[in-house]
Amino acid sequence: MKTIIAFWNILRKDIENYYLKPPNISWGMIFPLSWTLMQLIRSPGNTGISELLPGLMAVSVLFGTTSMLAVTITFERKGRSFDRLLLAPISINTLVFAKILGAVLFGILNAFVPVFFAAFFIDLSGIDWSITVIAVILTAVTSALLGLLIAVSAREVFEAQTFSNFFRFPMLFLCGLFIPVDKLPAVLRPISFCLPLTYGTDILNSMFTGNFMFNTIFNIFVMLIFAALLFYLCQRNIKRKWIL
Amino acid sequence: MEIISVTNLIKKYGEFQAVNGINFSVEQGEVFGFLGPNGAGKTSTINMMVGLSRPSGGRIMIDGIDAIKDIKKVQRMIGVVPDENNLYYEMDGFGNLCFCASLYGMHKAEREKRAGELLEQFNLTEAGKRPFKAYSKGMKRKLTIAAGIIHNPKILFLDEPTTGIDVESARQIRELILDLKNQGKTIFITTHYIEEAERICDRIAFIVNGRIVKMGTVTELMENLEGEHKIKLRSDCSMKDMKGELENSFTDCRVEIPDDNSCLIVSKERIALSPLLQLLDSRGISVYEAKEVKPSLEDVFVKITGIEASKLKNEKGKAGK
Numbered sequence: 001m002k003t004i005i006a007f008w009n010i011l012r013k014d015i016e017n018y019y020l021k022p023p024n025i026s027w028g029m030i031f032p033l034s035w036t037l038m039q040l041i042r043s044p045g046n047t048g049i050s051e052l053l054p055g056l057m058a059v060s061v062l063f064g065t066t067s068m069l070a071v072t073i074t075f076e077r078k079g080r081s082f083d084r085l086l087l088a089p090i091s092i093n094t095l096v097f098a099k100i101l102g103a104v105l106f107g108i109l110n111a112f113v114p115v116f117f118a119a120f121f122i123d124l125s126g127i128d129w130s131i132t133v134i135a136v137i138l139t140a141v142t143s144a145l146l147g148l149l150i151a152v153s154a155r156e157v158f159e160a161q162t163f164s165n166f167f168r169f170p171m172l173f174l175c176g177l178f179i180p181v182d183k184l185p186a187v188l189r190p191i192s193f194c195l196p197l198t199y200g201t202d203i204l205n206s207m208f209t210g211n212f213m214f215n216t217i218f219n220i221f222v223m224l225i226f227a228a229l230l231f232y233l234c235q236r237n238i239k240r241k242w243i244l
Numbered sequence: 245m246e247i248i249s250v251t252n253l254i255k256k257y258g259e260f261q262a263v264n265g266i267n268f269s270v271e272q273g274e275v276f277g278f279l280g281p282n283g284a285g286k287t288s289t290i291n292m293m294v295g296l297s298r299p300s301g302g303r304i305m306i307d308g309i310d311a312i313k314d315i316k317k318v319q320r321m322i323g324v325v326p327d328e329n330n331l332y333y334e335m336d337g338f339g340n341l342c343f344c345a346s347l348y349g350m351h352k353a354e355r356e357k358r359a360g361e362l363l364e365q366f367n368l369t370e371a372g373k374r375p376f377k378a379y380s381k382g383m384k385r386k387l388t389i390a391a392g393i394i395h396n397p398k399i400l401f402l403d404e405p406t407t408g409i410d411v412e413s414a415r416q417i418r419e420l421i422l423d424l425k426n427q428g429k430t431i432f433i434t435t436h437y438i439e440e441a442e443r444i445c446d447r448i449a450f451i452v453n454g455r456i457v458k459m460g461t462v463t464e465l466m467e468n469l470e471g472e473h474k475i476k477l478r479s480d481c482s483m484k485d486m487k488g489e490l491e492n493s494f495t496d497c498r499v500e501i502p503d504d505n506s507c508l509i510v511s512k513e514r515i516a517l518s519p520l521l522q523l524l525d526s527r528g529i530s531v532y533e534a535k536e537v538k539p540s541l542e543d544v545f546v547k548i549t550g551i552e553a554s555k556l557k558n559e560k561g562k563a564g565k
Contacts (some may be wrong), residue, residue, distance in 0.1 A: 001349065005349045006349055066461060079333065086296060090347065
């Protein structure tokens with residue numbers, strides 16, 4: 001019970017202090033909205049929206065979760081308030097889960113901003129929402145863990161932002177969002193298969209367009225493996241770098 | 245009863261050894277002070293004891309629990325006030341205290357009641373509604389201490405609690421420490437203010453370059469200077485030129501001239517005043533004040549460590565004394 005109280009209050013503190021702050025709400029809304037409008041202007045008519053939606057959702061999750069977690073943790077560590085969490089009688093795993101969950105929820109909300117606007121233009125009734133939500137959750141979890149991995153390595157907030165971009169932008173171009181993976185140069189394709197976002201995007205593509213590389217079960221399985229691997233790496237690095 | 249026991253504790257950062265095989269123990273209910281200059285190893289030692297840093301070697305037992313193997317159990321019973329304020333700048337005082345209480349699993353009603361009590365105790369009730377970033381240095385320090393004791397810990401670790409704050413806040417904090425001691429809490433405090441250590445600690449360890457060079461009660465530490473008698477003489481005239489003549493006439497004495505109008509006579513024997521005054525009078529120097537100088541903890545520290553106390557004081561801001 002004591003752990004649950006601590007877990008919930010860390011999560012609530014992060015949501016109130018960071019995620020519900022006006023700049024972040026506007027970032028969470030405006031960023032996906034801008035992408036959506038940009039793509040709609042580029043492709044007039046409603047024909048391309050279903051093709052655009054998976055990419056917009058994936059990009060919204062990726063940018064929302066990685067930035068927020070990497071920046072907030074680095075910010076707290078720099079201000080020493082993170083020490084207060086490390087001094088609390090809760091396990092590192094509880095602390096990590098609480099920190100990640102805030103970013104994951106933020107990422108999920110971001111993902112559904114483009115869906116909300118798209119619903120005014122196209123019929124989304126045929127979509128399998130349960131699989132779509134699973135894909136969004138797994139994409140948010142892997143992106144949040146990536147953000148955590150960055151936070152563990154960065155000492156300054158600007159370092160966290162730089163590291164985040166170093167990972168995110170190549171991911172955008174290699175995960176099949178803009179260029180399908182099978183059309184990428186052969187030398188880049190193996191890198192594409194090493195990115196969790198590739199599999200999340202593939203599930204979303206299959207839901208909205210019917211095009212996919214791998215079947216959904218395989219994609220979910222691979223993303224779970226990525227999540228477990230990233231969690232292990234985060235846990236190992238936290239023990240090495242946070243408790244010096 | 246021994247509540248903290250540290251054996252051969254070592255901390256290395258690469259080639260640099262911050263803590264060099266120290267040993268000490270703290271009795272339940274006592275105020276134990278770590279006194280030393282910056283970089284002596286005080287914060288490194290505290291960080292290892294509370295779980296913010298991993299020792300390179302040695303053993304730490306807190307209330308019978310191995311603090312290296314089972315730090316989360318230890319963290320339930322300890323409160324920590326670090327050398328820098330570590331609360332959330334955007335949150336108000338009340339919110340900060342409630343959040344810290346929640347980390348120890350305290351229920352909403354319980355943590356709100358306790359936060360209110362502590363704000364009142366620290367004269368921060370009004371400020372409790374303001375964000376932490378709007379607090380003065382002294383208020384920030386007091387709230388950080390309140391956050392450290394919100395869960396009513398058995399042992400409190402205070403890392404330089406009065407550094408850089410105003411006189412009144414420092415006095416309140418010292419009173420609070422003594423109040424906590426009276427409640428039976430064990431307190432481990434680091435400081436580089438000798439007078440503070442002398443005033444509030446039951447036992448003190450001098451730490452220099454990662455090693456404990458001396459440890460004991462204030463009385464025990466003072467024994468180091470026993471047998472040395474000092475008399476300070478003051479005059480309207482300059483006493484600078486008398487040093488040689490005084491030392492020649494009183495061969496068992498050492499003479500120091502702290503300023504132009506005074507001299508300090510140091511001897512292993514009790515000092516007879518009459519011959520001294522007669523000699524000075526015959527040279528036209530009228531002494532209008534003669535007083536015995538009692539040794540202080542500062543003298544002991546200087547003698548043992550070779551570090552001047554003024555250097556120690558000036559290292560980090562100005563504390564209210």
